[in-house]
Amino acid sequence: MIEKLKYIFYFIVLLLVQTLILDxxxxxxxxNAFVYILFIMTLPIDTNKYLALLLGLLMGLCVDLFNSTLxxxxxxxxxxxxxxxxxxxxxxxxxxxxxxxQLSVRNYGFGWFLKYAITIILIHHLWxxxxxxxxxxxxxxxxxxxxxxSLTSLAVILLFHLLLMSRK
Numbered sequence: 001m002i003e004k005l006k007y008i009f010y011f012i013v014l015l016l017v018q019t020l021i022l023d024x025x026x027x028x029x030x031x032n033a034f035v036y037i038l039f040i041m042t043l044p045i046d047t048n049k050y051l052a053l054l055l056g057l058l059m060g061l062c063v064d065l066f067n068s069t070l071x072x073x074x075x076x077x078x079x080x081x082x083x084x085x086x087x088x089x090x091x092x093x094x095x096x097x098x099x100x101x102q103l104s105v106r107n108y109g110f111g112w113f114l115k116y117a118i119t120i121i122l123i124h125h126l127w128x129x130x131x132x133x134x135x136x137x138x139x140x141x142x143x144x145x146x147x148x149x150s151l152t153s154l155a156v157i158l159l160f161h162l163l164l165m166s167r168k
Contacts, residue, residue, distance in 0.1 A: 003044075003100075007039075007043070010038075010039055010042075010164070010165065011039050011055075011059065013164065014035055014036050014038055014039045014059075014160070015036060015039075015059065015062050015063065015066075017035055017160070018034065018035050018036040018063055018066075019062075019063060019066035019067065020066075022034070022035060022156070023063075023066070023067055028148075029145070030144055030145050030148040030149065031148055031149055031152050032128075032145070032149045032152070032153075033149065033152045033153045033155075033156045034121075034124065034125070034128070034149070034153050035153065035156050035157055035160055036059055036060075036063055036073070036077075037059075037076075037077070037080050037120060037121070037124050037153075037157070038157050038160060038161060038165070039055070039059055040052065040055060040056045040059060040077060040080045040081050040084060041080070041084065041103065041116070041117065041120050041157075042102055042103050042104060042161070042165055043055065043084075043102075043103070044099075044100055044101060044102055044103070045088065045097040045098070045099060045100075045101060045103060046099040046100055049081075049085055052081040052084060052085075053078060053081045053082065055081065056077035056078050056079075056080055056081030056082075057074055057077055057078050057081075058077075059073075059077045060072075060073040060074035060075065060076055060077025060078065061073070061074045061077075063077075072128065072131060072132065073128075075127070075131070076124050076127050076128050076131075079123065079124065079127050080120055080123070080124050083119075083120060083123050084120065087116055087119045087120055088103075088116070090119075091112060091115050091116050091119075093108060093112065102165070103116070104161065104165060105161065105162065113161070114158075117154060117157060117158070118150075118154060121150050121153050121154055121157070122146070122150050125145075125146045125149050125150045125153065126146055129142050129145050129146050129149070130142060
């Protein structure tokens with residue numbers, strides 16, 4: 001029960017940070033930090049895949065409601081939840097994963113988490129920015145946004161993960 005409350009807390013905190021802080025900061029047209037995907041990324045390994053998809057959709061819908069983005073983040077949240085399974089298979093530790101363990105730096109190491117996070121973040125950002133532009137005419141601009149925003153998101157996600165989620 002306490003674990004469920006912890007994840008409800010993470011959901012609310014990450015949603016509020018995303019919508020009330022990060023979405024309001026405009027540093028450059030190239031920089032958009034998306035921290036809300038950390039919630040989906042760090043769900044326990046034994047989370048039912050359909051529940052993960054539902055939670056990804058719900059988180060994305062909440063971000064869409066605050067930003068009036070008409071399903072952009074809902075589709076990205078679904079994609080992250082879907083890709084998460086494949087990324088976990090690709091980066092599976094030699095010993096395998098332990099059930100009911102949070103996917104964190106503390107449990108699986110910094111190198112593992114970095115590879116996993118970069119994969120998820122790049123896929124998420126490619127989806128968001130390609131869907132947002134709806135054209136390949138400005139592909140270099142779009143790819144620059146993906147790269148810069150991915151680095152920014154990675155830094156923010158690592159900061160939040162280490163400060164908020166890696167505590168016992």
